[in-house]
Amino acid sequence: MFRGDLEVKSNKLIASDTFEIVLQGNVVQQISRPGQFVHIKIGEGSTHMLRRPFSIADYNIKANQLTIIYKLIGDGTEWLSHRRTGENLNVLGPLGNGFEVEGIKDEHILVIGGGVGVPPLYNLVKQLSTQNHVTAILGYQSKDAIFYEQKFSRFADTFIATNDGSYGYKGFVTDVIDQMGVKFDQYYACGPLGMLGAVQQRLIDVDGYLSIEERMGCGVGACFACVCPAINEKGYVKICQDGPVFHSKEVTL
Amino acid sequence: MFRGDLEVKSNKLIASDTFEIVLQGNVVQQISRPGQFVHIKIGEGSTHMLRRPFSIADYNIKANQLTIIYKLIGDGTEWLSHRRTGENLNVLGPLGNGFEVEGIKDEHILVIGGGVGVPPLYNLVKQLSTQNHVTAILGYQSKDAIFYEQKFSRFADTFIATNDGSYGYKGFVTDVIDQMGVKFDQYYACGPLGMLGAVQQRLIDVDGYLSIEERMGCGVGACFACVCPAINEKGYVKICQDGPVFHSKEVTL
Amino acid sequence: MNLSVKLGRLVLKNPIMPASGCFGFGKEFSQFYDLNELGAIVIKAATGNPRFGNPTPRVAETPSGMLNAIGLQNPGVDQIIENELPFLEPFHTPVIANVAGSSEEEYVEVARKLSKSSTIKALELNISCPNVKEGGIQFGTEPDLAYELTKKVKDVTNKLLFVKLSPNVTNIVSIAKAVEEAGADGLSMINTLTGMQLDLKSRKPLIANETGGLSGPAIKPIAIRMIHQVRQQTSLPIIGMGGICTAEDVLEFLIAGADAVAVGTANFQNPFICKELVDNLPKVLEQYGIHSLDELKGAAIS
Amino acid sequence: MNLSVKLGRLVLKNPIMPASGCFGFGKEFSQFYDLNELGAIVIKAATGNPRFGNPTPRVAETPSGMLNAIGLQNPGVDQIIENELPFLEPFHTPVIANVAGSSEEEYVEVARKLSKSSTIKALELNISCPNVKEGGIQFGTEPDLAYELTKKVKDVTNKLLFVKLSPNVTNIVSIAKAVEEAGADGLSMINTLTGMQLDLKSRKPLIANETGGLSGPAIKPIAIRMIHQVRQQTSLPIIGMGGICTAEDVLEFLIAGADAVAVGTANFQNPFICKELVDNLPKVLEQYGIHSLDELKGAAIS
């Protein structure tokens, strides 16, 4: 883990209220897996005391670059959206353990993303697709919120669902799973808690991994802000340190 | 009075810890006299709740520009020093009444400035010098803190004093007055309270005007942050609204 | 959208008013916008006699806030009535007078005199000013004293009586309940928290009075907590304040249980703020799916 | 420059320590720098049994501050002694254990157990945690209860006993005096102020526990005021905290009357902060013409 200044290489709107930012710097060299995240300092001085966590959507060790996709929510993401090429961002990371991809071979894998839960799945799909057959179901609010459809299509059979039916399937990602009626060997999901809970229930017989969000303080396991009840000895996990990815049987959503 | 965004035309170091910033915008059109000041918003959002007052050192109605000279003191001036050409500053002004210059003719006038009390005297001297003989005594910490010596020299007999004697007279501006032994018709002074008090005492028989600093809240006369005891009916004046320039007989320093 | 709110029998055209001490007697801000735009105007504290207040410096900046120790400087109740109120009279905006003092007698006298003015629509009893050595604060920290004072003032006024609570207490609900029992028509909350800043060079407090009152966004979470807490225990109208800078902040106070809000420190950063809040509030309400301020009633009660 | 300070018989190599609850049990931060750099380490609160704490969300950001309602989550005193302290044992940095509980008995039991550990050099009695429904806070707001609890704990420990005061009180001096009389060896101040933030969409408190503790630079002026106030009345060592982010802030606390300082929230924004403060302090002291920390003793007493 590392704290450093990363340089903004680009920062652009890619869907409604959704930005893609590319950052360059040595923190990238420490990334070991898809699904890890970075903790970004926001604002000047000590006006914003909490960093903001964002999943690493993609990374390129050689180019020393990583990509984040973020949605405008409040002060922090608003501030981020004004950063221009050439400016520096103070980043703590990579944090968390990310998705286990080592040794997964010849499987039919389902990847399920909802909204800003889609980004961490992109590099995951890239990696898994080299030795597996990957199907991706990506859910968005509506047509203008969709991003990265083409990019996913290059590595996975990609299905899009929108809440309002303005594009692709109308409804939730779980509806799409139902309609497919296929049995997968393994799944990976990231998205709002409600979606993760529904997926966890729906695919109860399948080995799965869930990437979870929670409001964070330290981001490094010291403050107990980000706990989630779990079926383990301690009765909880810390999302920042033990996660953000957990086996679907471990966490109680 | 007006609130508006002024564009930074230049912002440069002109002496140790001392910057000159030139701003352009319509607030300039409202300036009526030298010695008025502007109240500048500092920082992003509501992290810095108080504006910062700075005297207008010079202004040019045609070019729609004004000049401020500021010394690095704390957060606000530090932030100001990072503003680049083309950025906007939110400015409230012009505030206060400034120096009375109308109808002053054929007099021998003494102008006394100390440190960042020098700036408001510059445009004053420019204006007074057209119809009067002006002598200026400017006091600085030391040689490297001196600014605008040449500029003053164009309009006034200019004497420099430094506390450490590294340039010009060694000592305080009042020492220079003593050494001159000249009788002036009127004087104008701006600088630290200690200096103003000493000048007020030293030139007790001369009509004088003092420009005073005090920590401000509103800058417009509403909050009573900036009062100064005075010999008038109310017993006080508000520096922002009634000043910042006062007759030397009016205020009790 | 209809923004009007009722504080007991007082109807305001909108819930936005400047807070006492941050708006003088209105004249200065009338250069910036038409005071008729405001829901109400709360004027600077009045005392029995003219007060010069504390030595300077009287203000300091703090992270997302400021300290002030003005010390209730004001020309005294008689001069306020004679010289300041006439300017406000023609406006269609109710004026609320902030009543201060160092003794029970002084409070009562100031309240009695102000009550005679037809320009004044309500009194705000400042039992919480932390910047005055004698009196002032104790009334706001002891339920019994708060009760007594409120009762005495209520006896001499026919105006609505809002009591302005101090946040510098262990149990704000007990003070709120005490003044309610004494007959208060409403509450104003919160006043400033007592704070201090030191000057590193002189190693002395930066504000001449040593301590000052902390205001601004820094204290907003404390204000929201206290209003929410008090709202569970009373149905008195509450004027909420403490760090309001945006229309979202106004909404947060209304959800917490305030019926109207006052804006203090933000006037210094942006003298147009009160008018801007009036203008922006409908948009922000709509953004959160709120079509009338009545929908927010009871949101706070848990 | 010699930065060492004495808190009673405890000598620290410098006055900088992380505040309880913001540094876990040290392990995580040992990735960032050598814990031997620190003056001391205050570990997360210990209770008698393991506690899961409050539901999430547990933190929110506020202007220049944050709210937290962790709810004293910790593995319980036995497991802390067994699993967490061994990691800290080899460091040459004194460890201060934060003692919490819901009842007098629990506090006493936790204190007794921790006192047996040779890794622990002092106890910090947390009578002020605002995020626990039962117990916790009342001990910090009633001088009598604070006195009783301090006395009981003092009876079972041979360690230095610091009592951590709550700022949510009308009169902090009375609490400080009470715990001093009960035998406290020092004071820690301040804990967080109770605050709340509302979510405009759901119209509910953002933090699941509803209220949370406000920390960070926003509360610094209140911390400085309270330390300054208490310093006039006691010569007990004070560990000062509340919003420290810079070496200038450290100096301000020392001038106010603190003997050492703890840094909480700032660790989240900058995990290297404590080490950076240790490194920067000498420079800043020199800038203000201070050649030894002893020069600051008594600066606060007016």
Ligand SMILES: Cc1cc2nc3c(=O)[nH]c(=O)nc-3n(C[C@H](O)[C@H](O)[C@H](O)COP(=O)(O)OP(=O)(O)OC[C@H]3O[C@@H](n4cnc5c(N)ncnc54)[C@H](O)[C@@H]3O)c2cc1C
């Ligand atoms: C492990 C992890 C990975 C994430 N990855 C992404 C991503 O790839 N793209 C993306 O758009 N968002 C992602 N999020 C959510 C993102 O952190 C929030 O949207 C962001 O912090 C909002 O900040 P703000 O200042 O704009 O919002 P505000 O609401 O103003 O933030 C206030 C506070 O709440 C916190 N907060 C608000 N919403 C969330 C949330 N959903 N999760 C956690 N904290 C929150 C903020 O961090 C901040 O501390 C991730 C969150 C986690 C925990």
Ligand SMILES: Cc1cc2nc3c(=O)[nH]c(=O)nc-3n(C[C@H](O)[C@H](O)[C@H](O)COP(=O)(O)OP(=O)(O)OC[C@H]3O[C@@H](n4cnc5c(N)ncnc54)[C@H](O)[C@@H]3O)c2cc1C
């Ligand atoms: C009418 C007037 C005219 C001024 N003209 C000039 C000028 O032309 N050039 C110049 O360099 N300075 C001038 N000053 C002083 C200038 O306002 C302060 O140096 C500046 O506000 C410091 O801000 P800061 O954030 O850097 O310092 P900080 O110390 O961090 O400021 C903290 C707070 O204290 C206030 N403050 C600090 N020092 C002063 C001071 N000396 N006077 C008033 N408020 C202060 C700030 O405004 C702010 O509210 C003038 C002051 C007044 C009242």
Ligand SMILES: Cc1cc2nc3c(=O)[nH]c(=O)nc-3n(C[C@H](O)[C@H](O)[C@H](O)COP(=O)(O)O)c2cc1C
């Ligand atoms: C400079 C200043 C002067 C104040 N004077 C008064 C006053 O005279 N009477 C009063 O009741 N409150 C006074 N207050 C408190 C405000 O009315 C308000 O309660 C407090 O500042 C919190 O609101 P804010 O954060 O929006 O400023 C004053 C506040 C400031 C900043």
Ligand SMILES: Cc1cc2nc3c(=O)[nH]c(=O)nc-3n(C[C@H](O)[C@H](O)[C@H](O)COP(=O)(O)O)c2cc1C
């Ligand atoms: C997330 C968090 C957890 C905390 N946990 C504890 C705790 O367990 N025990 C305690 O005495 N104080 C606890 N505190 C309070 C801090 O130790 C400190 O007193 C307070 O935050 C003020 O300092 P700061 O502004 O530097 O954070 C906690 C504070 C935070 C922010």
Ligand code: FES
């Ligand atoms: S954010 Fe601090 S433990 Fe996870």
Ligand code: FES
């Ligand atoms: S600064 Fe408010 S009256 Fe002068």
